[in-house]
Amino acid sequence: MAAAASSWEEALRKMLPPGAPLPDEDHLDYSISVEYDGPPIPYEVPRIKPLENRSSSSSSSAAAAAAAAAAEAAAAALPRGSRFARSRCADPPRGAATESARSSSAVLPQPDSDGAADASSASASASPPQRGPETTTKPDLAAEPPGDPIAGASPPRPPSSSSPAAAAAATGGGVGRRGACARCGKGGILREREACLACGARYCGDCVLRAMGSMPEGRKCVGCIGRPIAEPKRSALGKSSRMLSKLFSPREVQQIMKAERECAANQLRPGQLTVNGHDLTQEELDEILGCPNPPQKLRPGRYWYDKDSGLWGKEGEKPDQIISSKLNVGGKLQPDASNGNTQVFINGREITKLELRVLKLANVQCPRGTHFWVYDDGSYEEEGQNIIRGKIWEKASTRLICSLFSLPTPPENTPGLREDASAPSSRLIPEYLEQRRVQKLLLLGLEGSGSSTIFKQAKFLYGSKFSAEEMQSMKLMIQSNLYKYLSILLEGREQFEDEALEEKRNRGLYADESHPSEESEVKEDCSCIYSINQRLKHFSDWLLEIVAMGDLDAFFPAATREYAPVVEEIWRDPAIQETYKRRNELHSLPNVAGYFLDKAIEVSSNEYEPTEKDILYAEGVTDCHGLVFLEFSLDDQSMISDPPTGRFDCPSSQTKYQLIRVDSKGLNEGCRWLEMFEDIRAVIFCVSLSDYDQMWPRDSGDLCNKMILSKELFENIVNHPSFQDTPFVLLLNKYDTFEEKIDKIPLTVCEWFSDFSPVKPHHTNQSLASHAYYFIAVKFKDLYASLCDRKLFVFQMKALERSTIDDSFKYIREVLKWDDMKDDNVFAVLDESFYTTDATYSNYLRQDL
Ligand SMILES: Nc1nc2c(ncn2[C@@H]2O[C@H](COP(=O)(O)OP(=O)(O)OP(=O)(O)O)[C@@H](O)[C@H]2O)c(=O)[nH]1
């Protein structure tokens, strides 16, 4: 055991930066991702072993066993062959098994004594559910050994305050530890539980069937049957759990879930909903819930509803969904229903700023004072004009824009749904599931950080092709970039020439004093290695003038072919080649300049078609107003940690992602795009590691270190109100260039990193680049924590290597899962274990890894 622990420690030590202490069980996290590319590990990664539930040992030793098993299980969450070593830069583990277990809790919120678990336990104690009439119970359940878990026929029993264990469990104190089973009083917070949707009492796998019986209304204690569910649990309705799938066949689970969703007791009640200012009656509620396309995830609250278009939203907010139109429910739609202030109206409602912007993007003319009439198929006309001007949601691009900005679109099959009205289960259309599963990822970064390369790589990777139109504009962009690169070189050449001649002159003057006879020689020699001939000089002056006037785009690429031979000639000229050797000093010259200038003639030809590599290397990406987006799926089977098996309630194993890239100009211009995004799942912020010695002009024109500019942009984005609760992933890009550079140029040239002083201990063979990488990662993490007191996730990448992009998206997917778990509170996940949130956590409990 000790040997195993020390080998784990050794393995872990190799992954950490030299000198970093081994992580402490309480502080371990996964938030810096590094790729483990060492040799295969010579030992088995520990895996979970089944817990012996029926052990008669004391509760404390059972708890110890449970903790050990959970620890082991958590260690198994590092999948065999995983390329992601989860490492951390603080404090020591004791053996990797316990360590990984802690690491999961480090990513997740710690138990909170006022948390949901307690709340529901407390509610159980405050109002103990009544016993069902058909229930018979045994006298002392705490003393009773857990029976056969499949003994569904055994009499169920709700938690009873007369049972000491249950009472202790309910109050969260005494023998019953937090999260202990409300029936047998055993187990701790790490044990899996099923909770009653009404009273919140939690039961272990051995007791759940006895407590809940055949579940005619889903997961409720027998005594709670007929009672309404607790509202916070509404989102859990119909979502099964691991425990149920262990206890029942998939078909039975389906039936229980159907009952849970559809039984009368679990539905909303009339007084809970207000629509257009009127409380709904039972009939109106029935009409809403029974319509072909009812509101999804309906909760008690105040809503507005536009009968003509079907638009539906929360009072004072933008539309949220499009439901069936013409329902006879609620009062009259008020102009201020959604709190709009645009002076543009749809069916009498003043629309919100966001709706107006999207309408404009969709090319709908809507000056102030316009009153539209919009019908449920999206066709619209101006009030009183009787001419249908088009259909708002007709174009796929408009639907995508709506989806990017979280505005609803009618389901594709809206008309067809009417016919299915009689079948209640047809309401659970997969499309809604799909919609729910779209995750928006916002990709940002300073100019040149690599965000468009990442975007393009994702496009190549996940199968979406560049259209002919995009290819054409990519070609024009590459062609005109040739001139941009050339102008940077020519400008640099002029500067180097001036400096060289100046130096020569100074040397000449010096020589003049000591050797007056050389004077005339020096005066005559006014050329140097950076000098070009008159013809090229003429071209150079002309080009630099165009650039200075900002007219480059007007001249090129129209002039591309005409000047291609000159470009080629200048590029090959020794003076330019000498200048190119000093490209480190030409900060605005991208690394790819040489690549494209080398093939100037080919690129300039009419027939030129950019290759995949050209597209990747090209700076920027063709876009619309600085915004590009891409929709793709990741095969959930390829998760870093494997998904649970047998997920019967999740038909699609593909989560859709929308990758949205806003270019740096869009960010500079008052972040105008950012405020339009609402439900961004994660902000992916890209930083070029190799920027630490680069200078870049601020808006004011003053030069500033580029890493500092990245830092400032990062701070602005983190502080942006749109992203207050959004997880951030930092992609530290261009690690390849960074590795090359770091040995030549010290990291301390950037003042933010002036305290970098690596000490290389003997026991690791980590490179300077890897030290420096960690240092930068931790700088950003500390900065982030100081701004918002959250954890920043960091990923190292080389965007030109496609595999690192794939890995980064898989890492991001994991981050989203961790974030989901955080939202739902891991203890709730453990206790209620709904599939929607447990994909990662389930690995800690699986036995078949
Ligand atoms: N060596 C190296 N070059 C990279 C890497 N990632 C991107 N580049 C290059 O860096 C340059 C800038 O990358 P972009 O993706 O265009 O940067 P950006 O963030 O989109 O910046 P703008 O397009 O200027 O807004 C391009 O020439 C890329 O080919 C990398 O990991 N390593």
Ligand SMILES: [Mg+2]
């Ligand atoms: Mg770019």
